[in-house]
Amino acid sequence: MGSHVNIHASLRRPLSPVALTAAALLTASACGGSATGAGEDGVEGDLSGTVRVDGSSTVAPLSTAAAQLFQGENPKVRVTVGTSGTGGGFEKFCAGETDIADASRPIEDDEKAACAKKGIRYEELQVANxxxxxxxxxxxxxxxxxxxxxxxxxxxxxxxxxxxxxxxxxxxxxxxxxxxxxxxxxxxxxxxxxxxxxxxxxxxxxxxxxxxxxxxxxxxxxxxxxxxxxxxxxxxxxxxxxxxxxxxxxxxxxxxxxxxxxxxxxxxxRPLFIYPKASSLDKPEVEAFVEYYVENSGDIAEKALFVPLNQQQQAELDKDLEKLREQHRS
Amino acid sequence: MDNHALGKGPDADILEARRLKGDGSPWRERFFQLSLWASLAVGVVFLGSLLTYVVVEAWPRLDLRIVTNFPDIIDPSQAGAQSAIMGTIWVIAFTALYCLPVGFLTAIYLEEYAEPDRWWNRAVEINIQNLAAVPSIVYGILGLGIISRGLGFGQTVLTASLTLSLLVLPTVIIAAREAIRAVPQSIREASLALGATQWQTIWRQVLPAAVPGMATGSILALSRAIGEAAPLLLLGGLTFITFNPTGPDSPFTVLPIQIFNWISQSRAEFVSLAAAAIVILLVILLAMNSLAIWLRNRYSHRW
Incomplete structure (x- = not known):
C-alpha cells in the first residue's frame, strides 16, 4: 500500500501532462485492478493518515456521518470535519489547506479563479439532497x-x-x-x-x-x-x-x-456537494474516503437526515466514481 | 446566602457612629445598603439560575460517557467529548508554556529595568493596555493569516496555542506587573544596600514575593483562553474530531467549539450533550480558579 499513489485529476477537466505521466508511472495494482470497491475493503483497514474536510455547516452532518462510518472500518485514518461555511470552506480548500470542501451550492467563479491560481483541481460530486x-x-x-x-x-x-x-x-x-x-x-x-x-x-x-x-x-x-x-x-x-x-x-x-x-x-x-481535491486523491486514505462516501451515499444521507440521491443521481455519482477509476487505470 | 455576613459585623458599628454624627439620615443609609444588596443579588441570582439551568439540561447526560466517548453524530447516546476535553487541555498547556515566560519577562523588564520616562517604554506600555482590549476574533484573524498560513503551521494545536498566547499575553503582563509593583520598594532598597546586584534582588527578593500574584493573574488569564471559541473557529472551525491530539502538530477541537457544534444540531439529545460539555468546561474553569485562590492564600506575603 505504501507505493500506492493515485493521481485522480478532475473528471471533467483535461489532465495535465505532468499528472498523466505521474499517473502512468505511479499507478499501483491495488486499486486499479479491482472493478468494485468491495475488493479493497480488506486493504482499507490498514490505511492511516489524515483526511481534512471543511466547509458548509449544512453538509457537515453528512460528512461527519461519512467520516464516522468510514473510521469504523478504518480506525487509523483521522478524518476531521470543519464548519467554516461554504465560502470559508472553499477559501481554505483553494488555499490548499483541506482535501475536501463541503458545499451547499456550486463553486462560484471567484472561487474557481482562486483555486486555478493555486493550481488546485477538483471534482464536484453531489452526495445528497x-x-x-x-x-x-x-x-x-x-x-x-x-x-x-x-x-x-x-x-x-x-x-x-x-x-x-x-x-x-x-x-x-x-x-x-x-x-x-x-x-x-x-x-x-x-x-x-x-x-x-x-x-x-x-x-x-x-x-x-x-x-x-x-x-x-x-x-x-x-x-x-x-x-x-x-x-x-x-x-x-x-x-x-x-x-x-x-x-x-x-x-x-x-x-x-x-x-x-x-x-x-x-x-x-438544493443539492449538496463535496469537492475532493484531485491531488489529494494521491493519498490512499483520501481516495478510500471519497470512494466510501460515494458508494454509501444513501446510507450516509439517511443517517444525517437528508434526502438520499435518486437512482439517476446515484448512477451519475457512480459514473463519476467509475471515471475516477478509469483515469486512475489509464 | 451572604445576608448573614453583610447584616452584621463591624459595619454596623460604623453605621451607628455615622448616624450619631448626623451624617445623613438612617433612611438614606438603609436605602444605600439595600441597593448594594440588590446589585449583589443580580449577579448571584443570575449565576445561580444559569448554573441550575445548565445542570438540569445536562442531567440526562452527566455521566462518564461524556468523558470516555468521542463525538458521534449518528447515535447521540454514544457521543462524548473526550477529544474536546483532551484538546482543551493540550491547547491550554501549550498556551501556558508560550505566554507565561514571555509575559513574566516582559513584566519584569517594564517594572524593574525600563525607564518610564523614555518614549519607547511609554509606547510599549500604551500598546499593551490597548491590546488587552482587542476583540478575540481579531486575534483569530491574526492567527489564521500569520501563524496558520504565514508560518505554515496549519490548523494544529501549535497554531491554536500560539494564537491564544497572543490573546492573553497582555492580561498576563498587566497582572504580573501589578504583582511586581506590589512588592514594597523598601525590600529592593534593603537588598541593594546589602550589596546584592539588581539581578540578585529581583531573583531572590522581588520574584518570590510577587509569584503568588503573578500565578493568580496568569491562571485567570488562562481561564479566559479556555472559554474562547471565536478565534479558534476562525482558525479552522474543526468541529468533528474523533481522536485526541498526539502532539503540537495534531489537529484538534476544544470544548467551546464542540459545544457550539452540538447546540446547532436539530436533535434534543445533542442539546443535553452540549449542556453536559458546558458543565465539564465549568468544572475545569472552577478547578483552575480554585487553584488560583489556593496559590494566593498559600504563598501571599504581607509586609
Whole structure:
C-alpha cells in the first residue's frame, strides 16, 4: 500500500501532462485492478493518515456521518470535519489547506479563479439532497399551498403578519403562530436565504428551538401554527402534521423525496456537494474516503437526515466514481 | 446566602457612629445598603439560575460517557467529548508554556529595568493596555493569516496555542506587573544596600514575593483562553474530531467549539450533550480558579 499513489485529476477537466505521466508511472495494482470497491475493503483497514474536510455547516452532518462510518472500518485514518461555511470552506480548500470542501451550492467563479491560481483541481460530486418542509397543524383545513411571496410576507424581518387572513384574504380569521429553528442552524440559513433573500434575515418574534421536535410539538398543538424544518422531520412526524405545497411560479408542488431529488420542489430544495481535491486523491486514505462516501451515499444521507440521491443521481455519482477509476487505470 | 455576613459585623458599628454624627439620615443609609444588596443579588441570582439551568439540561447526560466517548453524530447516546476535553487541555498547556515566560519577562523588564520616562517604554506600555482590549476574533484573524498560513503551521494545536498566547499575553503582563509593583520598594532598597546586584534582588527578593500574584493573574488569564471559541473557529472551525491530539502538530477541537457544534444540531439529545460539555468546561474553569485562590492564600506575603 505504501507505493500506492493515485493521481485522480478532475473528471471533467483535461489532465495535465505532468499528472498523466505521474499517473502512468505511479499507478499501483491495488486499486486499479479491482472493478468494485468491495475488493479493497480488506486493504482499507490498514490505511492511516489524515483526511481534512471543511466547509458548509449544512453538509457537515453528512460528512461527519461519512467520516464516522468510514473510521469504523478504518480506525487509523483521522478524518476531521470543519464548519467554516461554504465560502470559508472553499477559501481554505483553494488555499490548499483541506482535501475536501463541503458545499451547499456550486463553486462560484471567484472561487474557481482562486483555486486555478493555486493550481488546485477538483471534482464536484453531489452526495445528497437537502429539502425543507413548511408544515401546519393537522387541524388546519384551509391552507394547502403557499406562494414564495406569501412565505416571505410571513417570515421577512419586521413582518407584522399575525393572522392567517392577512396571508390570504380567503383564509379564515385564525391566529398565526410561528415556530422555527434557532439562528445557529443551517436550516435557518437556507430558509432565510431563499425565502427572504438574505441569509439570516428573519422576523424574530417566533418561537425558535434548536430542537426540531419542539417545533413539531408546537405546530401540531396549535390550529394556526406554522413551522419549517428538514423534510426528514416531516416524514418522521407525518401523523401529527400537514405539509404545505409551495408555489414558486410553476404551480403548487408538494415536498417529497421525489420532488426534492428532481429539483421541482423549489426553492426549498438544493443539492449538496463535496469537492475532493484531485491531488489529494494521491493519498490512499483520501481516495478510500471519497470512494466510501460515494458508494454509501444513501446510507450516509439517511443517517444525517437528508434526502438520499435518486437512482439517476446515484448512477451519475457512480459514473463519476467509475471515471475516477478509469483515469486512475489509464 | 451572604445576608448573614453583610447584616452584621463591624459595619454596623460604623453605621451607628455615622448616624450619631448626623451624617445623613438612617433612611438614606438603609436605602444605600439595600441597593448594594440588590446589585449583589443580580449577579448571584443570575449565576445561580444559569448554573441550575445548565445542570438540569445536562442531567440526562452527566455521566462518564461524556468523558470516555468521542463525538458521534449518528447515535447521540454514544457521543462524548473526550477529544474536546483532551484538546482543551493540550491547547491550554501549550498556551501556558508560550505566554507565561514571555509575559513574566516582559513584566519584569517594564517594572524593574525600563525607564518610564523614555518614549519607547511609554509606547510599549500604551500598546499593551490597548491590546488587552482587542476583540478575540481579531486575534483569530491574526492567527489564521500569520501563524496558520504565514508560518505554515496549519490548523494544529501549535497554531491554536500560539494564537491564544497572543490573546492573553497582555492580561498576563498587566497582572504580573501589578504583582511586581506590589512588592514594597523598601525590600529592593534593603537588598541593594546589602550589596546584592539588581539581578540578585529581583531573583531572590522581588520574584518570590510577587509569584503568588503573578500565578493568580496568569491562571485567570488562562481561564479566559479556555472559554474562547471565536478565534479558534476562525482558525479552522474543526468541529468533528474523533481522536485526541498526539502532539503540537495534531489537529484538534476544544470544548467551546464542540459545544457550539452540538447546540446547532436539530436533535434534543445533542442539546443535553452540549449542556453536559458546558458543565465539564465549568468544572475545569472552577478547578483552575480554585487553584488560583489556593496559590494566593498559600504563598501571599504581607509586609
Amino acid at each position: 437537502d429539502g425543507l418542509s413548511v408544515v401546519v397543524s393537522k387541524d388546519n383545513d384551509f391552507a394547502e399551498c403557499l406562494t414564495v411571496a406569501q412565505l416571505k410576507k410571513i417570515w421577512e424581518p419586521g413582518s407584522k403578519v399575525d393572522n392567517w387572513n392577512q396571508v390570504d384574504p380567503s383564509f379564515p380569521d385564525e391566529k398565526l403562530e410561528l415556530f422555527g429553528p434557532g439562528t445557529d442552524s443551517g436550516t435557518f440559513d437556507f430558509f432565510t436565504e431563499v425565502v427572504n433573500g438574505d441569509e439570516g434575515a428573519s422576523r424574530t418574534d417566533y418561537s425558535p428551538s434548536e430542537d426540531d421536535n419542539v417545533t413539531v410539538q408546537g405546530v401540531a398543538g396549535s390550529k394556526g401554527g406554522m413551522g419549517y424544518f428538514g423534510l426528514s422531520y416531516y416524514e418522521e412526524n407525518k401523523g401529527e402534521l400537514k405539509v404545505l405545497k409551495i408555489d414558486s411560479g410553476d404551480g403548487c408542488v408538494e415536498p417529497t423525496a421525489k420532488t426534492v431529488q428532481d429539483g421541482s420542489y423549489k426553492p426549498l430544495s
